[in-house]
Amino acid sequence: MQPKQNIVHLPVYQPGKPIDEVKRELGLTEVIKLASNENPFGCSPKAKEAIAAMLDQVSIYPDGGAVELTNAVAGKLGVQPNQIIFGLGSDEVILMIARAFLTPEDETITAYPTFPQYKHNAEVEGAKVIEVPVDANGKHDLQAMLGKVNSRTKIVWVCNPNNPTGTMLSEAEITAFLEAVPKNVMVVLDEAYAEYNVSGQYPDSVKLLEKHNNVVVLRTFSKIYGLASLRIGYGVGHPDVVRSINQVREPFNTTSFAQKAALAAVNDDAFIESCREANANGIRKLTAKFAELGLPYFDAHGNFIMVDVKRDGNAVFQGLLRKGIIIRHDPSWGYPTMIRVTVGSEEQNNKFLGALEQVLSEVAVS
Numbered sequence: 001m002q003p004k005q006n007i008v009h010l011p012v013y014q015p016g017k018p019i020d021e022v023k024r025e026l027g028l029t030e031v032i033k034l035a036s037n038e039n040p041f042g043c044s045p046k047a048k049e050a051i052a053a054m055l056d057q058v059s060i061y062p063d064g065g066a067v068e069l070t071n072a073v074a075g076k077l078g079v080q081p082n083q084i085i086f087g088l089g090s091d092e093v094i095l096m097i098a099r100a101f102l103t104p105e106d107e108t109i110t111a112y113p114t115f116p117q118y119k120h121n122a123e124v125e126g127a128k129v130i131e132v133p134v135d136a137n138g139k140h141d142l143q144a145m146l147g148k149v150n151s152r153t154k155i156v157w158v159c160n161p162n163n164p165t166g167t168m169l170s171e172a173e174i175t176a177f178l179e180a181v182p183k184n185v186m187v188v189l190d191e192a193y194a195e196y197n198v199s200g201q202y203p204d205s206v207k208l209l210e211k212h213n214n215v216v217v218l219r220t221f222s223k224i225y226g227l228a229s230l231r232i233g234y235g236v237g238h239p240d241v242v243r244s245i246n247q248v249r250e251p252f253n254t255t256s257f258a259q260k261a262a263l264a265a266v267n268d269d270a271f272i273e274s275c276r277e278a279n280a281n282g283i284r285k286l287t288a289k290f291a292e293l294g295l296p297y298f299d300a301h302g303n304f305i306m307v308d309v310k311r312d313g314n315a316v317f318q319g320l321l322r323k324g325i326i327i328r329h330d331p332s333w334g335y336p337t338m339i340r341v342t343v344g345s346e347e348q349n350n351k352f353l354g355a356l357e358q359v360l361s362e363v364a365v366s
Contacts, residue, residue, distance in 0.1 A: 007123070033326045043225060044226070046271075079209070085249065098125050109148050111159065111162065112132060112334070138162070138306065157190065158187060161302040163192070164328070168199060183212075192233075193223055216237035218236075221265060231255075293356075295308055304340055309339055311364065
């Protein structure tokens with residue numbers, strides 16, 4: 001059986017190495033995973049209670065429209081319920097957007113490097129992907145991206161903060177970009193890490209929907225809400241756009257457990273604030289140490305930092321792995337001497353920094 005020819009070259013997504021696999025391979029008893037930008041503090045206690053309360057309903061199909069959760073999130077964001085669609089993480093919403101709107105005659109624009117699922121799903125649909133390198137500071141080059149827009153452009157993907165660089169586009173930058181993009185071109189603002197932002201300059205993208213019908217905002221419960229294993233995220237857009245995305249959504253695509261946990265988590269503002277504060281403190285601690293070690297890094301506005309270790313990034317990754325610390329290095333980023341590390345708890349950050357210093361002394365400078 002031959003697959004579609006437009007997918008035979010696509011790489012299979014490689015997640016961060018699982019903790020149990022590393023323990024087994026290296027004979028370790030303690031492993032810290034700082035590779036997948038998960039919340040080191042878990043999820044809201046209210047979400048745990050909501051999950052436990054669902055155990056007797058495992059045999060019952062979930063609400064296919066996630067109506068209760070949709071109404072709660074709509075109320076919190078100040079939009080209408082028909083402006084929201086839920087998916088198995090925001091990455092399924094990306095898949096649905098690509099399926100609903102992209103054809104082999106279309107072009108779509110992304111930054112490089114950025115979250116790979118924009119390109120992946122566009123190529124599955126046969127669309128041509130235009131990748132625009134980030135600037136020297138690791139930020140989306142919005143002017144260069146704008147320069148690539150033409151009559152075939154259907155979607156522009158903007159990851160803010162960007163993964164893997166962690167850099168942020170301000171409200172002024174996003175607003176100017178949206179004013180310049182043709183109204184028949186969709187702009188997807190992927191804000192998976194929005195809740196971590198403490199800059200005071202982050203865009204109120206949901207508010208921008210009032211003026212820009214061509215914008216879709218993506219959010220997730222996988223990051224600061226700590227519900228990554230339950231796979232639930234959502235998109236917010238114009239009702240007509242959301243309806244089109246809904247037409248390609250699989251039935252019962254989010255579970256009852258995920259819906260109830262998200263419903264409990266979305267209103268636990270105290271938990272979110274504590275995680276945001278701890279993350280900001282972690283960024284300050286890590287970047288201060290990087291500066292002390294003479295290691296350049298990109299400004300971090302999510303819950304991870306991309307740092308230049310001035311040595312072969314894979315060698316540093318392997319060295320840290322042997323010490324029970326899982327971080328991220330990906331040759332496809334185009335940064336051979338950079339690694340990405342998730343901001344952990346204070347204890348995890350201390351152990352990472354101690355291990356990093358040891359590995360840096362063992363690996364020769366490039």
